[in-house]
Amino acid sequence: MKITESEVRNVADLANLDLTEQEIARLAKDMDEILTHMDALNELDTSTVEPMAQVLYQSEETATLRADEIIPPLGSEAALANAPLAGAGYYKVPKVIER
Amino acid sequence: MNGVASLTIEQVQAGLAARQFSAVELAQSALEFAQAENPKTNAYLHFSPERALAAAERVDKKLAAGENAGPLAGVPLAVKDVIVTKGVRTTCGSRLLEHYIPPYDATAVVRLEQAGAVILGKTNCDEFAMGSSNENSAFGPVRNPVALDRVPGGSSGGSAAAVAQGTAVVALGSDTGGSVRQPASFCGVVGVTPTYGRVSRYGLVAFASSLDHIGPFGRTVRDAALLLETMAGRDECDATSAFAPVPRYTAQLDGEVAGTRIGLPREYFEGLSSESGDRIRRAVALLEKLGCEVRDISLPATKYAVPCYYIIATAEASSNLARYDGVRYTTRANTETLSGMYRATRGQGFGAECKRRIMLGTYVLSHGYYDAYYLKAQKVRALIAEDFRRAFSEVDAIIAPVSPSPAFKIGEKIDDPLEMYLSDIYTITGDLAGIPCMSVPCGRTSEGLPVGMQILTRHFDETGMFRLADAFEKAGGFAGSN
Numbered sequence: 001m002k003i004t005e006s007e008v009r010n011v012a013d014l015a016n017l018d019l020t021e022q023e024i025a026r027l028a029k030d031m032d033e034i035l036t037h038m039d040a041l042n043e044l045d046t047s048t049v050e051p052m053a054q055v056l057y058q059s060e061e062t063a064t065l066r067a068d069e070i071i072p073p074l075g076s077e078a079a080l081a082n083a084p085l086a087g088a089g090y091y092k093v094p095k096v097i098e099r
Numbered sequence: 100m101n102g103v104a105s106l107t108i109e110q111v112q113a114g115l116a117a118r119q120f121s122a123v124e125l126a127q128s129a130l131e132f133a134q135a136e137n138p139k140t141n142a143y144l145h146f147s148p149e150r151a152l153a154a155a156e157r158v159d160k161k162l163a164a165g166e167n168a169g170p171l172a173g174v175p176l177a178v179k180d181v182i183v184t185k186g187v188r189t190t191c192g193s194r195l196l197e198h199y200i201p202p203y204d205a206t207a208v209v210r211l212e213q214a215g216a217v218i219l220g221k222t223n224c225d226e227f228a229m230g231s232s233n234e235n236s237a238f239g240p241v242r243n244p245v246a247l248d249r250v251p252g253g254s255s256g257g258s259a260a261a262v263a264q265g266t267a268v269v270a271l272g273s274d275t276g277g278s279v280r281q282p283a284s285f286c287g288v289v290g291v292t293p294t295y296g297r298v299s300r301y302g303l304v305a306f307a308s309s310l311d312h313i314g315p316f317g318r319t320v321r322d323a324a325l326l327l328e329t330m331a332g333r334d335e336c337d338a339t340s341a342f343a344p345v346p347r348y349t350a351q352l353d354g355e356v357a358g359t360r361i362g363l364p365r366e367y368f369e370g371l372s373s374e375s376g377d378r379i380r381r382a383v384a385l386l387e388k389l390g391c392e393v394r395d396i397s398l399p400a401t402k403y404a405v406p407c408y409y410i411i412a413t414a415e416a417s418s419n420l421a422r423y424d425g426v427r428y429t430t431r432a433n434t435e436t437l438s439g440m441y442r443a444t445r446g447q448g449f450g451a452e453c454k455r456r457i458m459l460g461t462y463v464l465s466h467g468y469y470d471a472y473y474l475k476a477q478k479v480r481a482l483i484a485e486d487f488r489r490a491f492s493e494v495d496a497i498i499a500p501v502s503p504s505p506a507f508k509i510g511e512k513i514d515d516p517l518e519m520y521l522s523d524i525y526t527i528t529g530d531l532a533g534i535p536c537m538s539v540p541c542g543r544t545s546e547g548l549p550v551g552m553q554i555l556t557r558h559f560d561e562t563g564m565f566r567l568a569d570a571f572e573k574a575g576g577f578a579g580s581n
Contacts, residue, residue, distance in 0.1 A: 018442040027454070031458060033516075040402070051478050084431035
C-alpha cells in the first residue's frame with residue numbers, strides 16, 4: 001500500500017482541492033497503482049547522474065535582454081475582463097481581513 | 100465548392116491564383132462544410148466565422164492589389180482549444196474556462212494569420228491537454244472520422260480529426276507526451292512535434308512547461324512542414340523559444356535520402372501489436388529500397404520512460420494548474436472564505452483526470468517524497484536523453500511505432516488510468532529528450548484503422564526528418580491510405 005485515504009486527504013489539502021468521499025476512495029486506488037508502477041525507477045542506479053530540469057539546446061546567441069522599448073500593456077480593463085468579480089481596477093475576493 | 104475536404108495548401112494557392120475561388124468563397128464553403136460535418140465527430144468546440152471571414156477578406160484585398168498574400172493565403176486552419184485566440188472563446192476542454200475570452204493571441208496564431216491563414220474554429224481536446232483519447236474533454240469526446248466508434252487519440256484529438264475529416268486543411272495541436280503524434284497516427288494524418296523551443300509557446304495554456312510544444316497537423320508532409328516553418332523561430336514573449344535560425348524545410352524536400360542511416364530501437368518493437376509492427380516493418384523496407392541504411396539500435400532506458408514522464412509531467416501540471424483558483428478566470432464557486440473559494444472552485448471545476456494529475460503531482464513534490472520521485476525522475480530523464488544522444492552518433496534518424504495499437508474503442512480504457520498512461524510509451528521519450536519527432540501514416544490494419552510510423556531526429560534537424568517523411572510519402576508509403 002503506497003498511499004492511504006487519509007494521505008489522499010492531506011495531499012488534497014496541499015493542492016487546495018475539494019474532493020468527495022467517492023473521489024477520495026477512487027484516487028487512493030488509482031494513485032496506489034500508479035505510484036507502485038513508478039517504483040520501477042528504483043531499479044536504476046542514478047547516483048552519478050545529474051538531474052535534467054530542462055532540455056538544453058545549443059544556440060550561438062544567448063542574449064535574452066531585449067531593447068528597452070516601451071510596449072503598450074494590455075491594460076487593466078482587458079486584463080480584468082475575465083474576472084469573476086472585479087472592481088476599481090482590482091480582482092475582488094471574499095474578505096480575508098476582519099476590521 | 101467541390102473538394103474542400105481534400106485540398107492541400109498548394110491547391111489552395113493555385114486555386115486563388117487562377118481565380119477559381121476567392122479566399123472569402125473558400126472560407127465560406129469550408130465553414131459551411133465543417134459545421135455540417137461536425138455533429139459526426141465533435142471535432143470543433145466552436146467556430147469563428149467572423150474572424151475567418153475578416154482574415155479571408157484581407158487576403159482577397161491583397162490579391163486584388165497584386166500584393167503577396169503570404170504562403171498560407173486563404174488556407175483554412177483549425178486551432179486546438181488550448182491555444183489562445185483574442186476575442187474567440189478558449190476553453191481548454193474544461194468547464195473552468197467555459198466562458199473564457201482571451202485578451203490576446205498566441206504567437207503561433209499571429210504568425211500563421213500574418214501569413215494568410217484563415218482560422219475556422221477551435222478544436223476539442225482532453226481537458227488541459229491531459230489524456231490520450233480525447234475522452235477527458237468536458238464537452239464530450241471526439242469520434243475518430245475513420246471509425247466513429249473509436250477514439251481519435253489525444254489530447255489533440257479534435258485537430259487530428261478535423262484534418263482527417265477534411266474540415267480543415269491544416270491544424271495546430273500541442274504535444275507534451277505524444278498529444279500530436281498519437282492522434283495523427285490514429286486518424287491517419289501527419290503530425291509533428293518540433294524540437295523543444297522551436298515554436299513559441301506564448302499563448303499556449305501551460306500543462307508541463309519543460310515538455311510542452313505546439314505542433315502542426317496536415318494531410319501531407321509538405322503542408323505540415325510549411326506550417327512549422329511559418330510559425331517557428333525566436334519570440335521575445337517566450338524566453339524558452341530558440342534563437343536558432345529556421346530553415347525553409349519545404350525547399351529541401353528533394354527526395355535525397357539515399358545513405359541516410361536509420362536506427363530501429365529494439366525496445367520499441369517488443370510488445371507492439373503484430374499488425375502495427377508489420378506495417379512499420381514494411382515501411383522500413385520501403386525506406387531501404389530508397390537507399391537508406393537500416394540497423395538495429397538500443398535505447399535501454401525506454402522501459403523507465405512512462406514512470407519518469409508521469410512524475411515530471413504531473414509535478415509541473417500541479418504547479419501550472421494552481422492558477423485556476425476562482426480569482427482570475429471566469430469561474431468561481433461562491434463561498435464565505437477565500438480558501439473555501441479556492442477549494443470549491445477547483446473541486447467543482449476540474450474533471451477526474453486533471454484531479455488525478457494534480458494529486459499525483461502534488462504528492463511527488465511534497466515534503467519527504469521529492470527526492471524519491473521528482474529528483475529521481477529528473478535523473479532518469481537525463482539517462483533517456485543520453486540514450487538518444489548516443490544513438491544519434493551512429494544513425495541520422497530513428498524509426499519507431501507511435502502507439503502500441505491502433506485507435507481503440509471509445510470507453511475501452513477510460514476506467515484504467517495506468518493502462519492509458521502505458522499506451523504513451525513510444526511518444527513520451529521524444530518529449531523528454533526534446534528532439535523533433537513526427538507521425539506519418541504508413542498503412543492500415545485489416546480492420547481499416549490507420550497506423551502511424553514515427554520518425555525522430557537530432558535536435559533542430561527537422562529538415563532531415565521532413566526530407567525522410569516526404570520521400571516516404573512520395574514513394575507511395577501512404578499515398579491513397581486516406
